[in-house]
Amino acid sequence: MTRSVYVTGTDRGDGRQVIELGVMELLTRHVDRVGVFRPLVHDHGPDRLFDLLRSRYRLGQAPESVYGLTYGEASALQAERGMDELVSALVERFLAVAREYEYVLVLGTDFAATNVPDELALNARLANEFGASVITVVGGQDQAAEAVRAEAANAYRAYEALGCDVVALVVNRVAPADRAAVAEGLAAHLPVACYALPEDGSLSAPTVAQIVRKLGAEVLLGDDAGLNRDVRDFVFGGAMLPAFLPALTEGCLVVTPGDRTDLIIGALAAHSAGAPPIAGLLLTLDERPGPSILALAGRLAPGTPVISVPGGSFPTAAELFAVEGKLNAASPRKSETALGLFERHVDTAELTNRISVARSSRVTPMMFEHELIERSRSGRRRVVLPEGTEERVLRAADVLLRRDVCDLTLLGEEEAIRKRAAELGIDLSEAQLIDPQTSPLRERFAELYARVRAHKGMTVELAHDVVADVSYFGTLMVQEGLADGMVSGAVHSTAATIRPAFEIIKTAPGAQIVSSVFFMCLADRVLVYGDCAVNPDPNAEQLADIAIQSAATAAQFGVEPRIAMLSYSTGTSGSGADVDKVRKATEIVRERRPDLLVEGPIQYDAAVDASVAATKLPGSEVAGKATVLVFPDLNTGNNTYKAVQRSAGAVAVGPVLQGLRKPVNDLSRGALVQDIVNTVAITAIQAQGEQRP
Template sequence: MTRSVYVTGVERGDGRQVVELGVMELLTRHVDRVGVFRPLVHDDPDRLFDLLRARYRLGQSPESVFGMTYHEAATLQAERGADELVSQLVGRFHEVADAYDYVLVLGSDYAATSLPDELGLNARLANEFGASVITVVGGQRQTAESAGAEAHNAYRAYEAQGCDVVAVVVNRVVPGDREALAERLAAKLPVPSYVLPEDPSLSAPTVSQIVRTLGAEVLLGDDTGLSRDVRDFVFGGAMLPSFLPALTEGCLVVTPGDRADLIVGALAAHSAGAPPIAGVLLTLDERPGPDILALASRLAPGTPVVSVAGGSFPTAAELFAIEGKLTASAPRKAETALGLFERHVDTAALTERISVGRSGRVTPMMFERELIERSRSRRRRVVLPEGAEERVLRAADVLLRRDVCDLTLLGEEGAIRKRAAELGIQLAEARIVDPQTSPLRERFAEGYAKLRAHKGVSYELAYDVVADVSYFGTLMVQEGLADGMVSGAVHSTAATIRPAFEIIKTAPGAEIVSSVFFMCLADRVLVYGDCAVNPDPDAEQLADIAIQSATTAARFGVEPRIAMLSYSTGTSGSGADVDKVRKATALVRERRPDLLVEGPIQYDAAVDAAVAATKLPDSEVAGNATVLIFPDLNTGNNTYKAVQRSAGAVAVGPVLQGLRKPVNDLSRGALVQDIVNTVSITAIQAQSPASPASPTSPASPTEKAQSA
């Protein structure tokens, strides 16, 4: 039987979309096929479903999501009774339930409806669907005492109607009341309760939402600028010297269109980063001349300048009535909402309460969301040397909003903050360090000079070397000021890992540093190694790569079954290349008899059960391999890219292994999500010391060479 959870409330304005989004995130981490059903819908587009469909790549058709409109429901209930209404909605629900493993049901919103006893209807539908219930109460503008009483009443209301209430969430609570309310609810309610504080950035509208609501004309600005949150309004009427001190971070400047001095002044202040504004809204249907607009576009590229026909007073009345919404066009709000949900909800306990069993398949999305969840479980500090790079800043924005880890960005602080302001990104929770001016530079130079004295490195030379962001970031990791480093979006692999070889060095028992990619296919995750570091490993090194890769796979939830790849399977081939793989396989068995390993074996026999049944019918690995070790870099790099591009796989990596502390390299073509994934992996690697790749032994010549 398909399982389902029904998220519902008791009145409008409870900000329930945060909870619905959070529950969907939990479901997609564990279940391959999740359906959505909203029994009642307004005639307007369903913004939340559009967000869920875009974010979670839902293939479900909109027609199957919705039961009927509120008007149709009210008419049906009036003409044929509540039983007929419920019967039809139950039938439509089961059409979705028959097609999916789990269904998230979005309860009615209590907004301008003519249905009597809407709470009772939600309770009855939940019972008829066989769904567990999460009830949400809005705590906005309430005291802790009144919000607690309302939460208790909401639980009793649904419980009295026979619902299986698994949790109560009180949302939009005054932050200072959160802890007291949480204690009160824990003492009174027989089910888990969670209290989410009000987050002003969620209720702040974006510039694009204001443009749509007011019917404004966009004179300047790009999509990034239009996606900025508007956290304040500053109305310009004073002269420029009095006006500038009134500007606040994230404000929308509202001024008559003929005040060129205020327009230019506000944008110049934004360009200087003091403070970064959301944009400028011009009233009275006045537009500055082309020279002023050209100057404005050069002062603050991408910053929105929009125009409306109305005057400042009626425009102000409309502005103050606009409230931010979770929509597909505002992905950063979704990240903020998920971060809020995950910080204040025991997601593991809630997952168990709503009876979410883990799917046998592991999809790319499930793997990526599992990385976020695990990295958040024990917060770590990651340093990003390329602090002013746009993709890195966008990834940092996601990581901070999701509360994944603490971040340090390296670079000139003014340049980083200015670029972040242009992108509408807030870095309040990030640490920014400039290696050129940091007090740590002298300390690092002394340590590096001592470490490299055998290479003739003086303090003066070291002082110059450690100002390089890659060296500075690596030294932060070595000195315990960060737990891991991620670089490579604009730097070469050599620039990223050379400092690690010199400073951090290989882990005990690891002969060499190597890499893996997590290849997320449609129905499973495979581990490919080594596809990025070692051009032509010998048999001993290949065995070390295999053992390291198996350790990495196990750490990230992939049961290691190692295939040592070659162009022949079993004893069918001979030659130096095959002999190398055969010897490496024997070494793996000798060093780690607990690991399942097969080799030499061809790729098709490693992953295809039908082929394996013909070529190696008695193998425990053939046809079921999860860790695939390539004989050389040429084969590995080309294979991972071919699978990535031709099979549509998500390639997460390269993930470096064999270092004492985690440093990971990015592809210079890395997307924002690639950076988020790699930082998450780095944080997870830093949560526990790396397991030895093989029994500890004296440093090999290769280790000594890399350490040098």
């Protein structure tokens, strides 16, 4: 039976989209097929929130199936045939969605300029008719704590009195100083899960792109990243430059007549220096700088938006103050902020239980990625990122910080990191920045490295230069407990990333070698491939070590290990040096770890396909259902993972290094931002299994 949850409110302005996004995040962690239904819409045009949910969660639902009726259609139907007929029509549309999905998220009406009488009662009745649990959202913006508590209690009682199964009440946009008091007061007086989320100005702050659309502005300079910056303040330029510069604030949009080239260049120069980073410039009066000034502006602050409007500053100001930021598919950073806010202040495990989300038997790539984020957040660790000026690393850091996944340290020249972050509109205030060249830790690390490598003739003087390298510095931070793990490789080679780990951190007790796995996220399951990145031609002992390490890694990330030792032959059907190596490795695994399920030698098809396994190895506990696939050499493993990734559309997460005393992970130099986010989350989870010094 399809289950559903109905997110509704009592009035407009409650910021309910944050809650709806957070609930969808919870659902997609556990359920493969989630549908969306909005009973009433203002028109049949594109829906901003559904477009966001569809793009973020890869929903295949047709947009036309999401909506019930327009408010106009609903009003006409109610007037002509009565409320029962209106409800019946909406129930029929809802059931059409429910038949196609395991769980349906229902987005309640928005209470915005509608002609439907008693919208609260309509939402309550629809929730009851849909058989949906209800999450009630109340806005607390600009209200005292006591007033917010009273309004929230009244909202709960109103929906409960109408027969709704209210499973949670969320008060949103509360003054940060009142958040704890509001949450505690509600929890003490209401028999339902109560959560309070503080007001976050960055969510209501418009992006430059939203201002461009609202004002019909012309973009003179700026890239997509710059246009996606949040505008947190407006600074109107009329003074001379010495008085103007101190008025700039972080994230402000500078509004000035287009002929004030001194203010334009001054603001961009200040941004380039990171003091402070601005969102962009809006030029008024239809005045534009000449080509030489625009060219200089583009060189001073690449990507920073410069936009132009024909009106003067006063009418432009009136329009600007009316623009409010909205969650949409074009502002992914706002979505990360919203989810971070939701997950910090909502007990997601409790809410998941209350809305009765049963975990699907399938594990999709998205579900696996969600699980990584959730687990890494549950036991906070610090991860060091040596490539602190690399754009992809900075964008990944932005996501990780907004989602509150872990603590971060970025290495590199601090001014260069801040400047690059400012150009990208990224806030690094919650990250630690360290320059290995100037850090006081350099002397301490030089002495430590000289001791570790004394047998190779290393001296403190030579070590002083070695440890200034970001990879060595980051590795030494991990070794000394100043970070719990390290992720590098977006611009450095694998050797540059893992050589310091071999020299300083070394292998874990019981591990003969360092190896790697990829988590291969197929449409309906996760497989573990090893070793596809480190060891070119392991011998039988090393291959057994890889299998045992891979099984442990699989178990750590929720994959029950059933090991297939792969070869071109299955069972006793083949012979030769390569097959014999795999056969011997399998015997070693069984001797060292009799508790593990292992089969080998076995061909790939017999390992993963039950029908093939029934013919080639009937009765095997592994054949046909292997989860850990160990390749005989790097050539086979690397080519196979890439073939599966490209041909089957699998998401490959990794490589994940294993066998080190402390976690260090290598990135592909072609890694995408989401790859880096996933690898950092994996590293944090690996560190949760380590003892802190």
